[in-house]
Amino acid sequence: MLAVSDLKIHYRTLAGSVKALDGVTFSVADGEIMGLAGESGCGKSTLGKALIRLEERMMYAGGQVTLDGKVLPIADHKAMNPYRFRHVSIVPQYAMSALNPTRRIGRMIDELLDARGLKGSTLRPELERRLAILGLGPDVLGMYPIELSGGMKQRVVMVLSTLLDPSLLIADEVTSALDVASQKKVAGALVEFRDRGYVKSMIVVTHDLAILAQVADSILIMYAGKLAEKAPTRTIVEAPAHPYTRLLLGSLPEVGIRFEEKRLPGIKGRPPSLLSPPVGCRFRDRCPLAFGKCVEEPPFVEIAPGHQVACWKADAHAQG
Amino acid sequence: MLKVENVSKVFRSGAFGGKKSRVIHDVDFEVKPGEVVSLIGESGSGKTTVGRMILRLTSVSEGRITFDGEDISALKGSGLKSYYRRVQGVFQDPFSSFNPIFKVGRVFRTIRREFLGDLDAAAWEARLTGALNAVGLEIAALDKFPHQMSGGQLQRLLIARALVLDIRLLVADEIISMLDASTRIDVLNLLGDLKRQGLSIIFVTHDLALGNYISDRIIILQKGSIVEMGATDRVFGDPQHPYTRSLLDAVPHLHERWSDAELKDLGLVADTARFGGHLIEHRENHLVRVYS
Numbered sequence A: 001m002l003a004v005s006d007l008k009i010h011y012r013t014l015a016g017s018v019k020a021l022d023g024v025t026f027s028v029a030d031g032e033i034m035g036l037a038g039e040s041g042c043g044k045s046t047l048g049k050a051l052i053r054l055e056e057r058m059m060y061a062g063g064q065v066t067l068d069g070k071v072l073p074i075a076d077h078k079a080m081n082p083y084r085f086r087h088v089s090i091v092p093q094y095a096m097s098a099l100n101p102t103r104r105i106g107r108m109i110d111e112l113l114d115a116r117g118l119k120g121s122t123l124r125p126e127l128e129r130r131l132a133i134l135g136l137g138p139d140v141l142g143m144y145p146i147e148l149s150g151g152m153k154q155r156v157v158m159v160l161s162t163l164l165d166p167s168l169l170i171a172d173e174v175t176s177a178l179d180v181a182s183q184k185k186v187a188g189a190l191v192e193f194r195d196r197g198y199v200k201s202m203i204v205v206t207h208d209l210a211i212l213a214q215v216a217d218s219i220l221i222m223y224a225g226k227l228a229e230k231a232p233t234r235t236i237v238e239a240p241a242h243p244y245t246r247l248l249l250g251s252l253p254e255v256g257i258r259f260e261e262k263r264l265p266g267i268k269g270r271p272p273s274l275l276s277p278p279v280g281c282r283f284r285d286r287c288p289l290a291f292g293k294c295v296e297e298p299p300f301v302e303i304a305p306g307h308q309v310a311c312w313k314a315d316a317h318a319q320g
Numbered sequence B: 001m002l003k004v005e006n007v008s009k010v011f012r013s014g015a016f017g018g019k020k021s022r023v024i025h026d027v028d029f030e031v032k033p034g035e036v037v038s039l040i041g042e043s044g045s046g047k048t049t050v051g052r053m054i055l056r057l058t059s060v061s062e063g064r065i066t067f068d069g070e071d072i073s074a075l076k077g078s079g080l081k082s083y084y085r086r087v088q089g090v091f092q093d094p095f096s097s098f099n100p101i102f103k104v105g106r107v108f109r110t111i112r113r114e115f116l117g118d119l120d121a122a123a124w125e126a127r128l129t130g131a132l133n134a135v136g137l138e139i140a141a142l143d144k145f146p147h148q149m150s151g152g153q154l155q156r157l158l159i160a161r162a163l164v165l166d167i168r169l170l171v172a173d174e175i176i177s178m179l180d181a182s183t184r185i186d187v188l189n190l191l192g193d194l195k196r197q198g199l200s201i202i203f204v205t206h207d208l209a210l211g212n213y214i215s216d217r218i219i220i221l222q223k224g225s226i227v228e229m230g231a232t233d234r235v236f237g238d239p240q241h242p243y244t245r246s247l248l249d250a251v252p253h254l255h256e257r258w259s260d261a262e263l264k265d266l267g268l269v270a271d272t273a274r275f276g277g278h279l280i281e282h283r284e285n286h287l288v289r290v291y292s
Helices: A045-048 A105-115 A120-133 A138-142 A150-161 A180-195 A208-213 A235-237 A243-249 A314-319 B046-056 B077-086 B103-113 B123-133 B139-142 B151-163 B181-196 B208-214 B232-237 B242-248 B260-264
Strands: A002-013 A018-028 A033-036 A058-066 A088-091 A169-172 A201-205 A220-223 A225-232 A300-306 A305-309 B004-011 B019-031 B036-040 B062-067 B087-090 B169-173 B202-207 B219-221 B225-231 B280-282 B284-288
Touching: A002 A045, A018 A045, A018 A058, A018 A201, A018 A225, A033 A045, A033 A180, A033 A208, A045 A058, A045 A169, A045 A201, A105 A120, A105 A138, A105 A150, A105 B019, A120 A138, A120 A150, A150 A180, A169 A243, A180 A201, A180 A208, A180 B242, A180 B260, A201 A208, A208 A235, A220 A243, A225 A235, A225 A243, A243 B181, A300 A314, B004 B046, B019 B046, B019 B062, B019 B169, B019 B225, B036 B046, B036 B181, B036 B208, B046 B169, B046 B202, B077 B087, B077 B103, B087 B151, B103 B139, B103 B151, B123 B139, B123 B151, B123 B181, B151 B181, B169 B181, B181 B202, B181 B208, B202 B208, B208 B232, B219 B232, B219 B242, B225 B232, B225 B242
Parallel strands: A033 A201, A033 A220, A088 A169, A169 A201, B036 B202, B036 B219, B087 B169, B169 B202
Antiparallel strands: A002 A018, A002 A058, A220 A225, A225 A305, A300 A305, B004 B019, B004 B062, B219 B225, B225 B284, B280 B284
16 A cells, blocks of 8 residues: 655746645555556656656655555655565656667566676566566567567556566556557556456556546546545546536537537646645646635545545535 | 648668558648648658658658649759748757757747848847747847757747748647646647647547547558548548547546556557558548458
8 A cells, every 4th residue: 555645746846846746645555556647747747757756856745655554765765776677666657768679578588687686587587478468478578679669568568567576557648659459448448457466566657547437446636746636446437526527528529429519628828837836725826716725725624435526616516 | 732642752771671561651732721730640650751751851752742732842942942932841859940059049040041041130030029029038038058948948939930931831740748737728728829820730649539639631551551541520520440449549638537448458569450452431521441
């Protein structure tokens, strides 16, 4: 189980520090696939990355992360090393470019395991077994990355990332660059690996809510470095309480909706700058429901079991 | 207006170009004024290649493409320039379409120098403002650097760049795949508004929901062949080809969850590709490929 409390991550820039994650608290249970969604720049990828490796320009500014009861030393690059790959693993956004183009895939994996002090040959049978589960034959290991399609590469990286049965897997936009057919296979692979217990819990970061509606148990919506809403997937999709979640869902063209018949509204405006974020609710400039009280920051509170929202009008909304 | 007539594309590969691979097979369709036609298929289906051939970025191996009756492969010099005055493209990654060290306005100055040199300053100003307003941007936006703008804004700038030329056909190749859901819909609505004003659009995408939202006609490509085409509601409402059906089944819906078995099914769609066969009229405005 993963518990994150009041996590703050800032980016150092010449103009000052950008508060990309500004006090984020949530937990992911064992066996749970949590979707993490929001517009670009809302902090979802920053959150995913912070749990495994802080980039140089990312600065830890407070908060705590515990995994299976132990504190993860996320601020300490060296101390995190024993946890990476073994306990926390990631399938990065551009997994397709994560493979070394000059090595056959099998050799690249052996080298990688070698660097972690593991023997490739002992893990080989398990590796092949897991590739087979995702519909990839052992011949894949003798190929160069260029010989595989995007979806196949994505699945290879997934098998590799989860080879040591990590407790937490972060899947960062793993379906975004793929077409619908490959997307579905990768989505299926995520659920398959969770069901087989290769990964205890997962955070699936994406801007694609339709994919999350298929694979996630719960969805966490972020806006401008803060949490907006978290609830079981069905609740988010069928009865969202935060106006931002509603607008986000409303801007998705589903098969069957045509411009000629129904023009979808979209969301007016842009998210605020995180260099000096506005006080109060960060969505209020774009929110159709904004009123006087929104100059105070709404707390992230539970309005129903498992359903948390940061909006002053959420209660009225959920009932009405 | 635009006719793609029995077009094929053969690429040479191997050390001395000894190997030939045919990536587009006999593609044949037409785009009428004010019509949005979507080219839909998986990666490797040839949809981008078709778009590039229309923009003359890739040559045609067999067949021909005509615009207002004129074969575009024969165009040279001023003829080609006048073609580009009427037909323009916008591509997937807006960030790579701009030079990061120059302000975005440079793109428009280049356009003026190349195509609209005879316009005086006032007329140019009016045209520029008109094009920018059409995409919902202010003239002040031109003074920014690419990194100061969002992907959606850059993509709208590129559409404005095409509009400055008073084009009649826009080839939009996956122009919203990299954008957020909220910005996507803005760009899609913009395309819809432009279509209402008479612009024809070829919308290349792998996302069936987006293709459905905006287009009048749909062309489904599988491994370089058209397997099904016709009016959007016909093709999506009553898909006939197994490939179209499997593509539609793979689209995630918000309110309908796949069953466990459906989700974990690894049936490889592309592997079902069959070559040969021919398109027959299933009913009016709806063609389907059948194999004998």
